[in-house]
Amino acid sequence: MRALPWHVAACIRVSRLDDAPLEDDIMRRPDTLSDVTPASPPARETIDTSRRGLLRGFGLASVGVAALAAGCSPAATQADAAPAPATPEVDKSVAIMGANESPFGPSPKAVEAMVAKAALTARYADAEGEELKKQIAAIEGVAPEQIFLANGSSPILAAFGEMIAKKGEGQLVTSIATYEGVPRAAAQYGAEVIMTPLTAEFGIDLDAMAGKVSKKTTATYVCNPNNPTGNMVDPVKLKAFAIEASKTAPCFIDEAYLDLCDDYAGNVMTGLVRDGHNVVICRTFSKIYGMAGQRLGYGIASPEMAKEMGMATRMGGVNHLGIVAAMASLADKEFVPTMRPKFKAGRERLYNVVKALGRPIASNPQASFIFFDAGMPAKEFAEKMMAEGVRVVGRSWTKYDNWSRICVGDDWEMDRCETALKKVLT
Numbered sequence: 001m002r003a004l005p006w007h008v009a010a011c012i013r014v015s016r017l018d019d020a021p022l023e024d025d026i027m028r029r030p031d032t033l034s035d036v037t038p039a040s041p042p043a044r045e046t047i048d049t050s051r052r053g054l055l056r057g058f059g060l061a062s063v064g065v066a067a068l069a070a071g072c073s074p075a076a077t078q079a080d081a082a083p084a085p086a087t088p089e090v091d092k093s094v095a096i097m098g099a100n101e102s103p104f105g106p107s108p109k110a111v112e113a114m115v116a117k118a119a120l121t122a123r124y125a126d127a128e129g130e131e132l133k134k135q136i137a138a139i140e141g142v143a144p145e146q147i148f149l150a151n152g153s154s155p156i157l158a159a160f161g162e163m164i165a166k167k168g169e170g171q172l173v174t175s176i177a178t179y180e181g182v183p184r185a186a187a188q189y190g191a192e193v194i195m196t197p198l199t200a201e202f203g204i205d206l207d208a209m210a211g212k213v214s215k216k217t218t219a220t221y222v223c224n225p226n227n228p229t230g231n232m233v234d235p236v237k238l239k240a241f242a243i244e245a246s247k248t249a250p251c252f253i254d255e256a257y258l259d260l261c262d263d264y265a266g267n268v269m270t271g272l273v274r275d276g277h278n279v280v281i282c283r284t285f286s287k288i289y290g291m292a293g294q295r296l297g298y299g300i301a302s303p304e305m306a307k308e309m310g311m312a313t314r315m316g317g318v319n320h321l322g323i324v325a326a327m328a329s330l331a332d333k334e335f336v337p338t339m340r341p342k343f344k345a346g347r348e349r350l351y352n353v354v355k356a357l358g359r360p361i362a363s364n365p366q367a368s369f370i371f372f373d374a375g376m377p378a379k380e381f382a383e384k385m386m387a388e389g390v391r392v393v394g395r396s397w398t399k400y401d402n403w404s405r406i407c408v409g410d411d412w413e414m415d416r417c418e419t420a421l422k423k424v425l426t
């Protein structure tokens with residue numbers, strides 16, 4: 001990667017991922033924990049060569065925007081005469097394991113592309129967006145008209161929830177617990193939201209959901225792998241469910257974490273869209289691609305649905321560097337195969353630690369996190385973990401008041417988390 005000119009680095013230092021606004025205040029920001037101080041004083045270490053460490057220091061995820069906002073001219077961002085900055089400081093006061101981000105950072109090729117193209121942020125990225133759609137379409141085996149883009153997948157979930165609310169006449173069928181993006185937007189716009197309980201193994205109960213689909217239903221939502229449980233539904237059952245349910249109303253399948261699972265090919269549901277079923281697939285570059293702070297998500301649907309959703313989600317256009325980074329990430333064929341085992345090792349380590357401590361836990365996690373019964377209210381657990389310097393999710397899910405979710409971290413974060421779990425859960 002080309003070294004950043006010092007004046008650009010100085011400008012972008014103002015933007016640190018640690019302080020970046022989190023996507024969702026309920027889902028991510030443990031507001032209630034702000035007054036809890038870690039037991040040990042913040043450790044400032046100067047050497048961290050991991051991508052995440054470097055990115056934290058450089059704030060590269062928002063390099064273009066921050067550089068411009070801080071007064072660097074686009075021309076300045078292209079200068080390369082000045083020496084590289086000193087190794088950035090890394091704040092290890094808190095292990096961040098609550099927001100399902102990637103601790104491993106984006107593809108170096110994505111970072112390189114963002115740095116190289118930072119000055120282009122003066123331009124809207126419509127043409128680049130069309131190019132990205134073509135590239136995604138080629139990978140997914142659909143037409144470019146079947147792809148729509150957004151600044152992360154959250155705007156897609158929100159737009160879909162609003163669309164299927166049908167001005168208060170709609171009805172969504174989903175499960176509890178699952179990711180709230182679609183159900184919350186649907187409820188906000190007046191839809192009835194039916195949430196069926198999980199199975200005894202904490203999986204989404206597709207039979208129960210199918211039993212609730214009626215003429216009133218305007219959509220179904222399945223998150224696979226599911227957040228917060230991390231487990232997956234049987235692909236044969238999901239296909240059958242989606243084919244049947246989509247005869248009544250669109251079936252939305254959120255595949256935010258699918259790239260992380262052990263068997264991507266056996267579980268991917270894009271074929272349903274190719275076969276003409278009324279199914280919407282949603283993806284994001286926030287998870288395995290490590291671009292949570294850069295924002296790029298996409299949907300795959302029928303041309304008609306993609307057009308309608310695209311109108312709702314691309315308001316003002318999609319961010320230029322997100323598109324640039326997404327294209328570079330897709331071109332980096334080594335990246336996903338390299339990341340997948342890292343997440344697998346991380347989630348298995350977390351699972352084994354919690355299991356050995358005797359806590360009930362959702363089995364077979366396939367995403368970047370585990371979901372388990374902490375034996376105390378989730379907020380209390382989060383506060384105790386924060387006192388040990390580990391941030392876990394600071395909220396609970398309806399019916400799962402004592403359950404918490406922890407996501408994979410960097411090696412030092414995993415070590416600290418393991419120590420903290422052994423202390424807090426025993």
Ligand SMILES: Cc1ncc(COP(=O)(O)O)c(C=O)c1O
Pocket residue numbers: 023099100151152153154155157179181223226227254256257283284285286292296297
């Ligand atoms: C299942 C699921 N879908 C969608 C999202 C939204 O992510 P983003 O808006 O960063 O694409 C998340 C975020 O954690 C998620 O867990």
